[in-house]
Amino acid sequence: MGHDTHVQEKSVAQYEFNRKKNAVEMRKQVVNFAIMILFTFIAFAVVVADFSPYFIKPVILLLAGVQVALQLYAFMHMGEKKAPFIGVINTFVWLGAVIAFTFFLCFLTIIWW
């Protein structure tokens, strides 16, 4: 940080490549975000529309499952294999998963049944 700042000139090709890559990334983020909002809207809509519980429950659970996957892979970058401190990041994600699973198990076993 405190070095005499070393500036590396980017080549035109590198610049163009980064630009395109960033644009694709941004498009992905926006699309995924729209999907998340849409799913949430559908979940509310099926409840408000007063469908049969046998329809509502599986639909909401299915949407929730997709949202979890989207959250992890689109917004939390679980798919990326190369990043600084990727090992630490993965440790955190999996620890979080283990801890969350304990809560899930607890709700299923000792709260509701």
Next chain:
Amino acid sequence: MSSVAISKKTGFGATLWDYLTTVDHKKLGNMYFFAGLLFFAIAGFEALLIRIQLMVPNNDFVSAGLFNELLTMHGTTMLFLAATPLLFGFMNAIVPLQIGARDVAFPFLNSLGFWLFFLGALFLHLSFFMGGAPDAGWTSYASLSLYSPGHGIDFYVLGLQISGAGTLISGINFIVTIITMRAPGMTFMRMPLFTWTTLISSALILFAFPPLTVGLFFMLVDRMFGANFFDHTMGGNTIIWEHLFWIFGHPEVYILVLPAFGLFSEIIPVFARKRLFGYSSMVFATILIGFLGFMVWAHHMFTTGLGPTANAIFAVATMAIAVPTGMKVFNWILTIWGGSIKVTVPMIYALGFIPSFVAGGVTGVMQATAPLDYQLHDSYFIVAHFHYVIVGGIVTAIFGATHFYWPIMFNRVLNEKLGYIVFWVFFIGFHLTFFLQHFLGLMGMPRRVFTYQADQGWDLYNFISSIGAIMMGIGVILLVVNMLLSIKGKPVNQRDYWGDGRSLEWALVTPVPFYNFKQTPLIRGYDPYWIEKHEGNKEGMTYAEPLGDIHMPHGSILPLIMSIGMFIAAFGALYHPDGVSWSVPVIILGIGITVACMILRSFKDDLGYHVHKEEIIALEEELYGKGGNK
């Protein structure tokens, strides 16, 4: 240019503006420290009123309703608004120095975290003047709190929601700082123990605060917007609150006690003048305590009727925590063992801490035994247990570290003689207050009662307990006096005040300039400053780079405005159930202010500024005389 170091004469307005906009971790550390101290004093005063009420049987010093409010606010304030910010103060002030960083990873978020915490805390305390404080205990169990009249519980929910967001932000900030901003050579297994415990307790914050946020949000919509998450007559379940609260609440205890362990792991080797015994086992014990801390929350709920299987599992898991904690205690003892011990004020706090904390741990294992817990539950035994852990573990750590780090934080020294007096008054008062409460509990005195009948054998013990509480109060007042006296003291202006510093923060000459290290240091092993000192390095550190321009962040007023936005929105939500016409506009206005600040921040690129080489040299000469920091 902001600077913590030079006491140039600036006007009051400029200084105030500097503190309102600062993103410097040292200044924010001081602000956390003094805000925490303020709330510590308030909650301590509430404790004194509680003890005066319980001093004699059938007392009517406070009414039953006010007693409930005092007791709730004492617990809530001590845990969320006193212990947490005091420890955050030390984390902010010390951790970046220990790992050789210029600032935390997200200076803006650091400031945002502080202001959210502070305004949330302020909001909660306004309840005293606006129709009554929360009165359902710090756990605020839904079956009680849903039916509490007035706005007390609403203040609790909204205040904690805001200050909890601040704590979560600060926690994430420290995780990123410690993982990514260590100086070259500072591997994970060379990090000082305080940095390790800060990392682990920040990870606990990351995982534990979301359940609290969810629980508070459920409570908020239940009370203020007519939902029924916890109302069993409408298909809800009141036990869900208890689970969500304790999923957060138990790790919260470790969030507080782990940094306290870290502080003692810094203090003890310095004054035993010996390397910390079993460093790697200390690290793994810390991680293990953190992990197990998430698997034991239901031991607070043995008597809610979870069933024998669940009780057995949580009982065993709870007892398992005693193993890594025991490892830590033995490591501290073995660090002291055979050391060339120098007894100073921080060290005497450490020596007092070990037996007190072990006493609290032992009663903890007793309560982990589920069948016995049916007897102990909701009695004064529980009160005695957690005060032994919190006062004996966390408060002694905070007081000890205050003496220990005062030279680095403020370039002054706390008076040693007065320090000893404070220690003995406080320590004796602490044991007088809480030791006898074990027996009060065993004799059947329930906790959270506002008075009791005479001649049940409780009178004398309660009286002694109250005397002890007054001694603790005197101790805290004397500590504050000591802090005030230090303003007039001589500046330290040297590195390694205690003479036996081991980790990197002692390599810096105080006052520490705002950029911390003029050149990033190179870490050549565990206890880097000790290594350099022993190799005769006069500068205290080997540098990893030549002197060059330093990149620093700009200050910003936005965090304060964002927090004020949330503060305003909270009033709208608070009065919404009263059916006032302005509640929704106020919510929209408040959140609008916050969102506008966020938009402003994302559109205005702030890339910080560079402190040039010449400026650094000039500043160093001004601080340390000719030749700079040599």
